[in-house]
């Protein structure tokens with residue numbers, strides 16, 4: 001789960017206190033992903049990467065449909081945009097269900113459980129638009145008082161202590177952010193070469209408290225699903241941005257505020273029902289070959305279909321299992337071979353009561369800085385609306401924690417996490433029922449991970465391949481012929497989010513339609 005974690009919030013507060021002490025102006029509100037987008041745009045503009053020669057492909061002349069591979073939110077979003085515009089598009093999904101990493105498990109006699117993506121931010125415009133178009137209500141989960149509790153083992157760390165502990169490193173990140181703003185190309189490359197661990201080690205003197213160090217590592221695991229040595233230090237700086245000399249506070253709208261009524265599958269089911277005649281499930285694409293100006297897609301059952309263009313939306317972890325007989329630029333081939341997903345998981349306990357309401361509120365969360373506990377974060381992950389006295393408490397794991405969680409019995413695991421949280425939330429263990437579900441996205445053959453983690457060096461290397469969009473104007477990734485790529489991993493500002501999938505699906509559909517336009521006019 002990417003989001004406004006306790007660490008980023010406290011870091012922002014620490015920066016504010018540093019600025020106040022220095023008599024400088026406080027940061028102004030901005031949006032999540034702003035600097036990431038600026039850096040990607042700057043690097044893509046300067047990249048000397050060979051693209052295929054751009055051509056207006058005669059898509060409509062072949063009479064073949066646009067083929068979309070993968071029926072997660074990226075694929076469904078692309079299909080919706082094309083269908084709305086009157087373009088013949090067909091979607092093929094390997095599983096027997098659509099939705100991919102958006103899935104609400106509904107077992108008889110049990111509350112529904114949100115297995116993958118759940119929380120929607122205020123600034124997730126594509127998700128808001130889709131929910132509106134498909135009649136899915138967004139429920140505000142942050143009404144009433146709520147807060148973030150930080151535990152170090154069984155002991156709560158007061159927020160002021162955390163903020164004070166972060167002031168030194170916040171000053172360093174703020175200074176690096178100002179340097180980045182002055183020279184994106186040079187400083188992004190320098191920071192991207194360094195891992196989280198490398199950055200923390202380099203500035204160890206600025207982090208005197210060991211638990212502050214551990215919270216920063218816990219944040220890397222939770223946000224990127226990877227051990228801190230595999231996460232880029234550039235991500236640290238993106239969270240305290242400076243743009244054109246102005247410090248920006250990005251957390252105001254990156255707030256994990258909304259839940260889809262009935263769970264994320266409500267949206268998937270509504271989209272799938274509306275587009276049913278254009279969707280084929282249980283079709284795994286294995287090969288894409290160039291045929292004339294279009295392509296031919298081969299499936300594992302031997303079926304073949306001609307396509308005027310193809311939009312590939314499968315998770316980046318498994319895209320290399322598709323053989324590309326089309327002329328892809330080398331950078332795309334490297335991207336598909338090298339980039340992967342982090343590992344994150346949920347251990348979800350059905351509870352008989354909601355004891356956390358008294359201490360953190362229904363919209364609050366509990367962080368754990370002690371890596372030995374095995375889960376860094378927990379929140380009320382219950383599907384709403386619900387009349388039940390209890391809910392579903394979600395324990396979140398990242399990096400090695402996710403692997404360790406595979407070995408244990410889920411109920412025993414949930415009880416262990418709950419007992420450690422008792423120091424802050426009384427009654428957690430007693431409320432934990434024997435009904436506990438554990439996810440296994442990293443073992444799922446059609447996902448193999450949770451969401452993208454760009455390892456050190458990868459974001460700057462692959463910047464020209466990522467969709468960027470400012471005020472509705474998109475810059476396209478380098479041309480890859482009749483094959484277009486989309487999915488959360490290719491989003492400028494929303495990687496790791498459902499919104500990143502929805503946004504890139506829309507942008508890929510728009511790119512396909514833009515390539516068709518000259519032909520339409522001529523006809």
Ligand SMILES: Cc1cc2nc3c(=O)[nH]c(=O)nc-3n(C[C@H](O)[C@H](O)[C@H](O)COP(=O)(O)OP(=O)(O)OC[C@H]3O[C@@H](n4cnc5c(N)ncnc54)[C@H](O)[C@@H]3O)c2cc1C
Nearest residue numbers: 070072073074094100101117118119285487488497498501
């Ligand atoms: C545990 C967890 C928690 C999360 N929490 C949040 C959250 O709170 N908020 C948020 O915004 N996001 C969250 N996310 C991330 C979010 O779920 C994803 O970013 C988003 O759903 C990805 O959509 P996508 O369409 O890019 O990929 P996917 O949903 O993975 O869709 C890709 C589809 O391609 C199919 N496929 C694979 N190979 C083939 C093939 N060869 N042929 C045909 N089809 C194929 C797959 O079966 C899948 O259906 C979470 C993810 C996880 C795992």
